[in-house]
Amino acid sequence: MDVIFLLSRQTISSMIEQLDELNSLIEKSILDSFGLGDKIESIMPSKTLLRVQRYKAPPNGDYLNGLDAHTDKLLSAILCADQVFGLEVQTKDGQWHKLSPSPNSFIFIVGDPLMAWSNGRLHSAKHRVMMKGHEERFSLAAFPAPVEGTVIRPQKELVDEEHPQFYKEFDYMDFLKFSLSKDGMAIDALATYKLL
Numbered sequence: 001m002d003v004i005f006l007l008s009r010q011t012i013s014s015m016i017e018q019l020d021e022l023n024s025l026i027e028k029s030i031l032d033s034f035g036l037g038d039k040i041e042s043i044m045p046s047k048t049l050l051r052v053q054r055y056k057a058p059p060n061g062d063y064l065n066g067l068d069a070h071t072d073k074l075l076s077a078i079l080c081a082d083q084v085f086g087l088e089v090q091t092k093d094g095q096w097h098k099l100s101p102s103p104n105s106f107i108f109i110v111g112d113p114l115m116a117w118s119n120g121r122l123h124s125a126k127h128r129v130m131m132k133g134h135e136e137r138f139s140l141a142a143f144p145a146p147v148e149g150t151v152i153r154p155q156k157e158l159v160d161e162e163h164p165q166f167y168k169e170f171d172y173m174d175f176l177k178f179s180l181s182k183d184g185m186a187i188d189a190l191a192t193y194k195l196l
């Protein structure tokens with residue numbers, strides 16, 4: 001985590017501010033795409049967490065796991081990675097795909113609470129980091145974390161006969177605690193709230 005110590009408080013605040021702005025734009029386009037843009041200002045109240053991650057180069061240039069396959073437990077993530085690629089995403093049919101984003105691009109990842117809020121219309125895809133070659137990798141991610149007391153329930157406009165309610169409502173902090181517990185880590189924690 002050498003990098004984080006080189007960043008001043010001011011730089012970190014300014015990064016959070018800009019990533020928050022980008023996140024608001026993305027949320028706005030999600031709301032617009034569901035026809036909710038005029039009704040709702042933001043998806044749910046959240047506070048941004050910023051995380052820098054460093055992945056060491058595998059020994060002997062092997063192909064090694066840097067971060068286990070998971071879905072994000074925060075609302076969503078905006079990810080900026082350096083030019084050492086490694087992020088892989090799983091499609092619904094179980095295939096893993098290596099991403100090769102263009103330089104200076106950002107990746108938006110849908111988290112489990114956003115999938116539940118959207119009544120399953122947005123998919124929180126499993127992703128992982130696989131390392132290859134001799135270079136270490138850094139990534140920076142901003143995660144909007146739903147605030148304490150948030151109850152995750154599907155947006156009512158996204159539930160109808162054609163799209164019955166997919167998950168029952170749940171307290172976000174209970175979900176987070178369970179997903180970080182030994183039992184929760186062993187399974188797909190969100191699936192325990194499935195109705196269908």
Ligand SMILES: O=C(O)CCC(=O)C(=O)O
Nearest residue numbers: 053072081087129139141
């Ligand atoms: O470092 C990356 O590219 C992915 C990080 C990630 O998925 C996470 O922190 O949840």
Ligand SMILES: [Fe+2]
Nearest residue numbers: 070071072127
């Ligand atoms: Fe992730």
